[in-house]
Amino acid sequence: MADAKALLFLALVCCSALAVSIKSKGRLNSNEADAIAFLDQYNTEYAPILNQYVIASWNYETNLTDANAAAVGEAGAVAGAYYAQASATAATFDTTNFSEDTKRQLSYLDSVSLDDAESEELYNLLSEMGSIYASYQACRTNPTTGVNECMYLEPELTELMAKVGNYDDHLWAWEAWHNGVGRQLRPLYLRYVELSNKQAQLNGYADYGDQWRQKYETTELETIVQDLYAQVEPLYKQLHAYIRRKLYDTYGPDKVDLRGPLPAHLLGDMWGRFWVNLNEIAIPYPEKPSTDPTPEMIRQNYTVERMFRTGNDFYTSMGLYPVPDTFWNMSMLEKPTDGREVACHATAWDFYDGKDFRIRMCARVVFEDFQTVHHELGHIQYFMQYAFQPLNYRDGANDGFHEAVGELMSMSFSTTKHLNTLGLLNVPDDIDVDMNFLLFQALNTISTLPFHLTQDTWRWSMFRGDIPAAELNDQYWAEKARVVGVAPPVGRDPASDLDITAIFHVCNDYDMIRYFMRTFFQYQFNEVLCTAAGHEGPLYKCDFYNSTAAGDALAEMLKLGASKPWQDAMEAMTGQRDVLATPLLNYFAPLQAWLEAENAKNGDFIGWDLPATKEKAPVLLKDKLRGKLDVTSPKINKEAAKYLAPIFAEALQSLRKVRL
Numbered sequence: 001m002a003d004a005k006a007l008l009f010l011a012l013v014c015c016s017a018l019a020v021s022i023k024s025k026g027r028l029n030s031n032e033a034d035a036i037a038f039l040d041q042y043n044t045e046y047a048p049i050l051n052q053y054v055i056a057s058w059n060y061e062t063n064l065t066d067a068n069a070a071a072v073g074e075a076g077a078v079a080g081a082y083y084a085q086a087s088a089t090a091a092t093f094d095t096t097n098f099s100e101d102t103k104r105q106l107s108y109l110d111s112v113s114l115d116d117a118e119s120e121e122l123y124n125l126l127s128e129m130g131s132i133y134a135s136y137q138a139c140r141t142n143p144t145t146g147v148n149e150c151m152y153l154e155p156e157l158t159e160l161m162a163k164v165g166n167y168d169d170h171l172w173a174w175e176a177w178h179n180g181v182g183r184q185l186r187p188l189y190l191r192y193v194e195l196s197n198k199q200a201q202l203n204g205y206a207d208y209g210d211q212w213r214q215k216y217e218t219t220e221l222e223t224i225v226q227d228l229y230a231q232v233e234p235l236y237k238q239l240h241a242y243i244r245r246k247l248y249d250t251y252g253p254d255k256v257d258l259r260g261p262l263p264a265h266l267l268g269d270m271w272g273r274f275w276v277n278l279n280e281i282a283i284p285y286p287e288k289p290s291t292d293p294t295p296e297m298i299r300q301n302y303t304v305e306r307m308f309r310t311g312n313d314f315y316t317s318m319g320l321y322p323v324p325d326t327f328w329n330m331s332m333l334e335k336p337t338d339g340r341e342v343a344c345h346a347t348a349w350d351f352y353d354g355k356d357f358r359i360r361m362c363a364r365v366v367f368e369d370f371q372t373v374h375h376e377l378g379h380i381q382y383f384m385q386y387a388f389q390p391l392n393y394r395d396g397a398n399d400g401f402h403e404a405v406g407e408l409m410s411m412s413f414s415t416t417k418h419l420n421t422l423g424l425l426n427v428p429d430d431i432d433v434d435m436n437f438l439l440f441q442a443l444n445t446i447s448t449l450p451f452h453l454t455q456d457t458w459r460w461s462m463f464r465g466d467i468p469a470a471e472l473n474d475q476y477w478a479e480k481a482r483v484v485g486v487a488p489p490v491g492r493d494p495a496s497d498l499d500i501t502a503i504f505h506v507c508n509d510y511d512m513i514r515y516f517m518r519t520f521f522q523y524q525f526n527e528v529l530c531t532a533a534g535h536e537g538p539l540y541k542c543d544f545y546n547s548t549a550a551g552d553a554l555a556e557m558l559k560l561g562a563s564k565p566w567q568d569a570m571e572a573m574t575g576q577r578d579v580l581a582t583p584l585l586n587y588f589a590p591l592q593a594w595l596e597a598e599n600a601k602n603g604d605f606i607g608w609d610l611p612a613t614k615e616k617a618p619v620l621l622k623d624k625l626r627g628k629l630d631v632t633s634p635k636i637n638k639e640a641a642k643y644l645a646p647i648f649a650e651a652l653q654s655l656r657k658v659r660l
Helices: 004-013 032-061 066-090 100-107 116-135 153-162 167-202 208-214 221-251 276-282 294-299 304-317 326-330 367-385 399-413 416-421 431-444 448-464 469-484 513-532 548-559 566-574 582-602 638-657
Strands: 137-141 148-152 347-350 357-360
Touching: 032 066, 032 100, 032 347, 032 357, 066 116, 116 167, 137 167, 148 153, 153 167, 167 208, 167 448, 208 448, 221 276, 221 431, 221 448, 221 513, 221 582, 276 431, 294 367, 304 367, 304 399, 326 357, 347 367, 357 367, 367 399, 367 548, 399 416, 399 513, 399 566, 416 431, 431 582, 448 469, 448 513, 513 548, 513 566, 513 582, 548 566
Parallel strands: none
Antiparallel strands: 137 148, 347 357
């Protein structure tokens, strides 16, 4: 993920703001030439100031010391003071008759900060939450060796959660992390919510969630995301039922309920976000050649640097920019071994000087991290492509675009065709192998959609004040059960726990709807680039390695940065102004048909019983009617007709109780 947004935000809030009430004090300046001159000065002066702030932040996050934290505060104070002054100046212009470009640039400076004390408090809250997350260690006496051991999230706990089979290990790690991190963060996070809401309201937003949504330059985002998810929910529920069966087979009926939600600690990572580590038990045809190149990477003595150089070659093969030479000696690509505490979550960094771009990551020689390498290099490519733009346009068309680019390239890199080309796989053209590949892709994408959706729909409700403080954690898990079909493995304390905070993005002030939106964007982009590359055949076999035509099409969009509304950038590349679910559904259509057949063969329940009331979640009608319809006839037989009446009555009753 890209760190630019968070850094800009911190630069804004870390110090006192000047009052921007100038609009009410006399005549505004309607001379556009003056505004353009001001923007030129802003771009010239603020970029080096922001560069120093990013350098200080990098130094801190790659060496978590009090001294480095203090340096971030000092650099942030300088950046924040300049930004506040620039915002005050921007407010003196009457933009009514200005060009759209000048209006747009000035709009990024139209903001008001909290007062001195609250701005500093908000900065300190974010810094403390980030530090708790990055430095926490879970400790125990190893049940096998009897030795005391302590584990950071990266890499120890992450590796533990990725190994399938040891129920008790997963339970210990999940509970230790969520109790140890979430309970520390809860009071800090609640105060962060208060201050973030206050600042958003000072800037004319209803609340901080409203401010997040307005970044998408539409008032309909809540409707858009629900409509998109409604289209892909049947595919997710089929995947959910299939994975539940595999977990049941692995852990047994006393651990997994075939009609219940999935236990959150058994899904392959600390949060149940990505299910890719379940592939070893979920692979449809395990006797077929594997599509996981990790063993071959190890056999060929791959190193982390080689992974990054291979990723860089993917981009340059398309005629896109290589990373600068400084990338190789300035980035942190592996976890240091010199005893430093560092933040490990993979992030890409723009230093706002047009030449310094870095990645911070604790990469390992595994395929999952190889994919992440290509993803993070996508952020770097976006940074480099729009580096010539004015400072306020050096960002993605929206946050989802930034994430989609990296995920798109990671997806193309991961095809069996490309991995065969690299000599990391040697798999035949086989429909069973294709199904193995598609299932793996679904575990990396489809599984994330309801997760990312609920992370932000719940926070939107929280920012609006719709959830009583005493019910925050209970309602979070109720939403997760209803939409995601996942439940915590142990009881949670509503007074102490706030489990949503125990993930990097939440405690570091990132929205997560960007990841939901990026999934749809990436498949729209994929269709267009596959066409540009001259690909023929199934979309899941498309690889645009060596296609400069695809690279040119992508670069044209990336160069726009944030200079145009995202709908314009989307239209320029795809011919569509709307985000669509159909490209994703087209890509996974063969897998969905296979899952439906497999689940029907196993007699698996599609959906889940909600844990609190055992109220049944909605089930696809065709699953309820299986065996009661004459599928060779367009007419419903009498037995099915009798069966339909109570189903419709039940549906009407459910509509009164749950939001479907």
